[in-house]
């Protein structure tokens with residue numbers, strides 16, 4: 001299916017999901033993880049997906065990453081159907097998923113080695129650049145277990161950024177971190193995003209986090225997983241997670257979100 | 268470091284002291300319990316006339332060839348059983364069953380099939396090593412958190428690259444302990460084979476042990492046992508321990 005960017009849009013569409021559905025059949029039950037999800041994400045856009053646990057957010061990211069196939073509907077990147085994973089769309093997982101048998105540098109080089117046409121000197125240079133960007137160049141020869149949780153997430157971020165993916169998929173990447181480290185990473189990620197203009201799809205449970213980072217916040221509801229509502233966040237950047245304007249948006253979104261959870265319990 | 272050496276030396280000196288005390292007490296006949304010095308004299312003379320060195324070489328050669336073959340066959344088979352349902356249900360089940368078989372049980376079969384030849388020896392060693400190595404590799408690969416290969420796939424790794432760059436290194440700690448266990452099994456099976464089977468192509472440590480018993484030469488029996496223990500220790504300290512230390516450092520496991 002061809003889907004060129006409409007003339008009215010200033011930026012081209014990067015990701016198009018149309019009528020996507022995905023279900024899982026386990027021995028004990030059938031789960032409709034996603035049901036008729038349609039979503040367009042523009043190039044360079046920062047989109048946050050928020051919703052109660054089990055509403056299919058990770059499933060959606062897996063589909064975009066090409067790690068999984070939809071049962072129905074289409075998922076396209078740059079107008080092409082997604083046929084599998086690749087270094088153009090990198091996934092950053094909830095746990096850092098760094099490889100313990102490699103050093104910090106080795107981990108960042110792993111993805112770079114899968115990109116064609118780079119000499120080893122260029123790879124090394126890029127790896128060091130991105131480690132510098134996340135403030136961990138000093139630790140490049142360290143072993144993974146010698147880093148703190150937040151440092152590991154930063155290495156994972158550098159590893160995801162280094163191959164220069166057009167799309168970065170982040171699945172609750174900061175869920176396990178303390179509030180202070182998280183705030184620091186919000187700063188980092190906004191700075192990196194504005195410098196490198198990636199398309200980012202960011203999954204979180206934390207509404208404030210979503211409002212702080214996203215151009216758009218998309219709310220999901222579970223059983224079956226569906227998009228319920230969308231909010232644009234026209235706040236200027238860089239945003240401070242503790243600002244009053246931001247709190248207003250997040251209060252509003254949280255209220256809507258609670259509505260789903262309650263109707264879920266009632267139903 | 269020096270302190271650790273001192274403790275170890277003191278410990279073994281005490282063991283030898285106790286042994287000498289037991290000999291002096293004349294509880295057992297000197298025929299059954301020779302003194303440490305007698306064993307030392309035997310070891311020295313066997314070194315001088317070359318029998319010990321030759322037997323050691325013969326045994327170590329068989330061990331290395333058999334163990335090497337066991338690894339070369341076992342590792343790929345273990346990877347295979349971990350990857351496909353059909354191979355798990357066939358080779359996997361076979362390996363699970365045969366690894367419970369004590370390796371000495373292979374000796375009669377090896378004798379009938381290969382006669383009193385070098386091949387019989389190798390066969391027993393390979394059978395002793397192979398099955399447990401398959402099981403260890405299989406377990407190692409299955410224990411890897413799936414997140415590693417998902418992360419690698421997301422970065423564009425697939426097929427052979429994933430195997431060599433993600434699954435094998437991730438399974439390395441398990442592979443190493445499997446290889447250590449395989450080494451111990453290889454020793455056991457080779458000694459069983461050498462003690463039970465006399466062959467003309469080479470006179471190994473097991474044979475030396477066997478003839479020590481036939482001649483009622485306890486100094487020889489104990490001396491050969493000591494040599495076997497020494498070789499085992501040397502291999503562990505020089506081959507396995509450095510790799511293990513490296514893995515512990517990288518993974519941050521074990522006590523520092």
Ligand SMILES: Nc1ncnc2c1ncn2[C@@H]1O[C@H](COP(=O)(O)OP(=O)(O)OP(=O)(O)O)[C@@H](O)[C@H]1O
Pocket residue numbers: 024025026031032033051052053054055056057058059060
């Ligand atoms: N591999 C799988 N096998 C079976 N069921 C699955 C599988 N993956 C996801 N599911 C089911 O699909 C539904 C959506 O899962 P998903 O992981 O996408 O939720 P989520 O929105 O990411 O939740 P959370 O916020 O808790 O991470 C859940 O009900 C889950 O049980």
Ligand SMILES: [Mg+2]
Pocket residue numbers: 057058059171
């Ligand atoms: Mg999830």
